[in-house]
Amino acid sequence: MSTTTEGQPASTKETIVLEGATVRLAGDSGDGMQLAGTQLTGTSAQVGNDIATFPDFPAEIRAPRGTLAGVSGFQVHFSSQEIFTPGDSLNALIAMNPAALKTNLADLDAGGALIVNEDAFSKKDLEKAGYDINPLDDDSLEGYTLFKVPMTTLTRGAVEGLGLSVKEADRCRNFFAMGLIYWLYGRDTSPTLRFIESKFGGKPDVAEANRKALNAGWNFGETTDAFVSNYQVAPAKLPPGTYKNMMGNQALAWGLVAAAKASDIGLFYGTYPITPASDILHELSRHKNFGVRTVQAEDEIAAMCTVIGAAFAGSMAVTGSSGPGIALKGEAMGLAMILELPMIVINVQRGGPSTGLPTKTEQSDLMQVIFGRNGESPLPVIAPRSPGDCFDVAIEAWRIATRFMTPVVILSDGYIANGSEPWLIPDANTLPKIEVKHPGPPADGEEFMPYARNERLARPWAIPGTEGLMHRVGGLERQDVTGNVSYDPDNHQHMTNIRAQKVENIADDVPLQEVDGPDSGDLLVLSWGGTYGANTTAVKKCQKMGLSVAHTHLRYLNPFPKNLGEILDRYKQVLVPELNMGQLRQLIRARYLKDAIGYNKVQGKPFTVAELVIKIQETIG
Amino acid sequence: MSTQLPVLKAADFGSDQDVRWCPGCGDYSILAQMKKMLPSMGVPREKIVFISGIGCSSRFPYYMNTYGIHSIHGRAPALATGLKSVRPDLMVWVITGDGDGLSIGGNHLMHAIRRNLDINIILFNNRIYGLTKGQYSPTSPLGKVTKSTPMGAIDNPLHPLSIAIGCEASFVARSIDTHIKHLETTLHRAAEHRGTSFVEVYQNCNIFNDGAWEYTKDRQTKAENTIELEHGKPLIFGTNRDKGIRLNGLEPEVVELGKGITEDDLLFHDEKASEPSLAYLLSRMRHEDGFPEPIGVFRAIDKPRYDDELNKQVDAAKAKKGDGDLNALFNSGETWTVS
Numbered sequence: 008m009s010t011t012t013e014g015q016p017a018s019t020k021e022t023i024v025l026e027g028a029t030v031r032l033a034g035d036s037g038d039g040m041q042l043a044g045t046q047l048t049g050t051s052a053q054v055g056n057d058i059a060t061f062p063d064f065p066a067e068i069r070a071p072r073g074t075l076a077g078v079s080g081f082q083v084h085f086s087s088q089e090i091f092t093p094g095d096s097l098n099a100l101i102a103m104n105p106a107a108l109k110t111n112l113a114d115l116d117a118g119g120a121l122i123v124n125e126d127a128f129s130k131k132d133l134e135k136a137g138y139d140i141n142p143l144d145d146d147s148l149e150g151y152t153l154f155k156v157p158m159t160t161l162t163r164g165a166v167e168g169l170g171l172s173v174k175e176a177d178r179c180r181n182f183f184a185m186g187l188i189y190w191l192y193g194r195d196t197s198p199t200l201r202f203i204e205s206k207f208g209g210k211p212d213v214a215e216a217n218r219k220a221l222n223a224g225w226n227f228g229e230t231t232d233a234f235v236s237n238y239q240v241a242p243a244k245l246p247p248g249t250y251k252n253m254m255g256n257q258a259l260a261w262g263l264v265a266a267a268k269a270s271d272i273g274l275f276y277g278t279y280p281i282t283p284a285s286d287i288l289h290e291l292s293r294h295k296n297f298g299v300r301t302v303q304a305e306d307e308i309a310a311m312c313t314v315i316g317a318a319f320a321g322s323m324a325v326t327g328s329s330g331p332g333i334a335l336k337g338e339a340m341g342l343a344m345i346l347e348l349p350m351i352v353i354n355v356q357r358g359g360p361s362t363g364l365p366t367k368t369e370q371s372d373l374m375q376v377i378f379g380r381n382g383e384s385p386l387p388v389i390a391p392r393s394p395g396d397c398f399d400v401a402i403e404a405w406r407i408a409t410r411f412m413t414p415v416v417i418l419s420d421g422y423i424a425n426g427s428e429p430w431l432i433p434d435a436n437t438l439p440k441i442e443v444k445h446p447g448p449p450a451d452g453e454e455f456m457p458y459a460r461n462e463r464l465a466r467p468w469a470i471p472g473t474e475g476l477m478h479r480v481g482g483l484e485r486q487d488v489t490g491n492v493s494y495d496p497d498n499h500q501h502m503t504n505i506r507a508q509k510v511e512n513i514a515d516d517v518p519l520q521e522v523d524g525p526d527s528g529d530l531l532v533l534s535w536g537g538t539y540g541a542n543t544t545a546v547k548k549c550q551k552m553g554l555s556v557a558h559t560h561l562r563y564l565n566p567f568p569k570n571l572g573e574i575l576d577r578y579k580q581v582l583v584p585e586l587n588m589g590q591l592r593q594l595i596r597a598r599y600l601k602d603a604i605g606y607n608k609v610q611g612k613p614f615t616v617a618e619l620v621i622k623i624q625e626t627i628g
Numbered sequence: 629m630s631t632q633l634p635v636l637k638a639a640d641f642g643s644d645q646d647v648r649w650c651p652g653c654g655d656y657s658i659l660a661q662m663k664k665m666l667p668s669m670g671v672p673r674e675k676i677v678f679i680s681g682i683g684c685s686s687r688f689p690y691y692m693n694t695y696g697i698h699s700i701h702g703r704a705p706a707l708a709t710g711l712k713s714v715r716p717d718l719m720v721w722v723i724t725g726d727g728d729g730l731s732i733g734g735n736h737l738m739h740a741i742r743r744n745l746d747i748n749i750i751l752f753n754n755r756i757y758g759l760t761k762g763q764y765s766p767t768s769p770l771g772k773v774t775k776s777t778p779m780g781a782i783d784n785p786l787h788p789l790s791i792a793i794g795c796e797a798s799f800v801a802r803s804i805d806t807h808i809k810h811l812e813t814t815l816h817r818a819a820e821h822r823g824t825s826f827v828e829v830y831q832n833c834n835i836f837n838d839g840a841w842e843y844t845k846d847r848q849t850k851a852e853n854t855i856e857l858e859h860g861k862p863l864i865f866g867t868n869r870d871k872g873i874r875l876n877g878l879e880p881e882v883v884e885l886g887k888g889i890t891e892d893d894l895l896f897h898d899e900k901a902s903e904p905s906l907a908y909l910l911s912r913m914r915h916e917d918g919f920p921e922p923i924g925v926f927r928a929i930d931k932p933r934y935d936d937e938l939n940k941q942v943d944a945a946k947a948k949k950g951d952g953d954l955n956a957l958f959n960s961g962e963t964w965t966v967s
């Protein structure tokens with residue numbers, strides 16, 4: 008048995024050069040589409056394309072096979088230009104069954120390549136997807152370039168003789184589909200061959216079957232007359248350096264590990280499994296050799312409370328969840344706030360309300376994290392804008408938390424958590440240090456004041472084990488300076504003001520807001536979080552069309568950057584596109600009395616560039 | 629700095645805060661015995677943390693001159709889990725009550741106990757909600773008339789020790805607020821135990837549930853109504869120490885010594901029994917069913933501790949993969965270079 012990882016040679020057919028392409032692999036959730044998509048992403052990244060990905064999977068782990076509810080997709084956009092989104096619409100769609108065809112066809116461009124596994128279009132399969140007539144036989148697919156490929160038959164043929172059962176053989180179909188796509192877009196198969204070796208090396212027959220299926224897919228493209236030409240997408244001009252393909256949740260986890268190193272203290276992650284945040288736990292639990300301690304608590308409330316305990320004890324304490332979990336953590340987050348201890352709370356947003364759309368993206372927890380606690384309970388909130396940005400945001404959250412002695416909320420979302428992009432690997436030695444100070448034992452006769460404050464209004468982080476600093480904290484109102492319980496009316500007002508002012512002071516410690524585009528003009532597009540890519544691309548397009556439009560994207564959502572109000576005033580109109588019903592817009596209107604216009608959608612899907620361009624054009628008029 | 633540890637006294641463990649419990653409350657005695665006991669442990673005050681939830685008992689940390697957190701209702705065991713996971717060097721006490729620990733915080737209590745972190749949980753059981761002024765609690769007896777149950781409670785009460793044993797507790801004990809010697813000894817045993825120590829203290833709330841435990845305290849009746857557990861000794865009780873507990877099949881029964889029944893016929897207490905059945909059986913002996921209620925250590929066994937195991941995994945990962953190297957992590961997996 009060969010274990011070669013040497014890839015296929017270049018195609019001998021005619022090659023057409025493209026600027027970029029958007030491809031979606033869609034199939035049943037058991038068909039291995041996420042794996043296929045990840046491989047295509049990694050390979051495209053390695054040939055030097057800029058990439059952006061968008062996995063889309065059902066909430067059910069295994070919905071009934073072949074049904075619409077069970078369709079799982081993975082979209083990859085690769086380009087020779089700098090790109091910011093996984094693409095609005097598809098140049099090519101691979102549909103492994105009728106259900107995948109039905110649910111994804113609307114996104115395929117007119118004339119786009121439609122590759123289907125024609126073996127999966129039996130009467131039963133068609134019924135499950137709700138087709139009365141086989142769409143491969145009527146003229147409903149006439150507007151596309153249809154390639155009917157008997158993938159099941161060809162895959163079974165390719166793995167024949169390896170002693171695999173039919174079921175096992177069919178599990179290799181995703182590698183066949185990959186091989187075909189690799190041929191179509193001139194991708195090198197060797198990274199995937201290496202992956203097969205490392206992933207299935209322990210099961211040589213499975214490894215060999217996947218290799219054979221991959222190569223069979225590639226050879227099919229090269230030899231069949233159906234495909235007359237293939238495509239080439241040149242490398243993008245990315246800044247020099249070493250890159251890797253990075254997903255948002257992984258970047259968050261690595262950012263936390265890096266921040267712990269930068270501040271030279273141990274990382275504690277207390278959490279409860281929830282989609283789409285669980286991958287942060289999975290990633291962190293693999294890095295115990297960095298001194299990372301993870302606790303999978305009994306529930307969301309406990310998770311937040313373990314974090315408070317660890318923070319009091321002097322750890323870099325972090326929890327991660329999604330909206331429903333954050334709702335449960337609310338009371339404990341209030342305690343964390345009044346204790347004035349540094350920690351990080353991550354909310355990877357998903358579609359709400361209630362259980363909502365667990366595997367889909369939304370930005371509707373902004374108000375929840377800013378206000379969702381009893382009493383006057385301000386917390387700083389920052390949001391990453393892309394998968395790679397999660398790394399920097401994690402570090403920034405910890406910097407703020409320790410400088411201001413406050414919990415900090417990171418507001419990510421399912422779109423960036425599971426999406427990926429090339430990440431320029433930093434040199435760890437050049438990452439800035441985060442200075443963390445714990446006071447030492449007091450001088451003789453000196454009394455420790457746990458709620459005395461520095462110029463930023465931060466109190467000292469005195470940790471157990473330090474002689475002479477014994478003190479008690481709690482959720483009852485504290486007397487300023489001494490930290491003793493106090494029911495004094497003036498003190499409560501004072502402490503409420505102090506806690507609010509402390510969070511406001513963060514605005515003095517973060518960069519001023521920057522604008523892409525003209526300093527003033529007809530329209531400012533104001534966005535935040537995971538919609539960065541779509542908004543950036545849309546505004547750039549509109550600028551090219553000659554429209555007077557600028558873009559500014561917020562990382563700091565509480566407090567806002569100091570110059571934001573002044574920026575808003577320089578434009579005739581402000582447009583706030585959000586994947587919610589207008590939460591940032593409300594805050595902007597309340598804070599700056601600016602009559603901001605909303606563009607809002609909650610469909611579990613990211614913005615398309617096209618719809619934003621239309622909205623910008625309409626708004627400018 | 630001097631190398632010799634200063635010898636601390638009970639008073640050294642008291643904070644400067646005025647104690648705010650109602651005069652006559654059983655909590656005073658528990659606080660006093662804790663302060664009296666702690667010096668004997670030889671642990672410096674700065675290495676001790678008291679964590680509580682909400683309720684009368686949960687004011688406890690404010691009165692101790694140690695580190696402390698007065699947290700939110702029912703959650704103290706979860707805070708303790710986080711704290712002890714990262715700082716196994718600290719001595720951690722969780723102070724809770726029957727409402728805090730068994731009602732709103734039942735889930736956290738259950739999981740803290742099963743993890744067997746090296747912490748001590750003291751549950752002050754007064755069978756009532758005191759801080760909210762007199763509603764029935766999860767340990768109030770059936771039929772209990774309170775502000776929220778004017779026609780009597782209809783929820784079956786929970787028995788804290790039965791729950792702890794069901795949660796695989798490695799140390800389970802019971803004492804009584806007014807039995808000051810016994811209480812001090814029990815707290816000491818709890819502190820010494822490595823693993824989660826769960827101690828129920830019968831505590832009198834003289835304002836909202838006065839006399840709830842009187843049958844265990846009254847000079848005339850306490851010897852008849854309680855039985856002091858001693859490891860390896862037969863279960864004997866009574867004013868004249870003339871009664872005992874015998875096993876009849878799987879059921880305990882009260883027998884009188886003499887008339888052909890000797891000590892050897894009685895149940896012998898074994899706090900180290902690997903199976904918790906005996907401890908469970910003892911935890912089910914209720915006054916209302918005609919049994920003396922056991923006090924002392926029901927169960928004390930050695931089991932792996934979560935904090936230990938967690939830190940062992942960290943050490944093992946370091947030994948296997950070496951101390952975490954960020955550059956190696958960043959460059960792991962498939963990478964590519966753009967020049």
Ligand code: SF4
Pocket residue numbers: 648649650652653654655684685754758759832833834835836
């Ligand atoms: S209400 Fe009862 S338990 Fe609470 S302090 Fe008063 S006497 Fe003690």
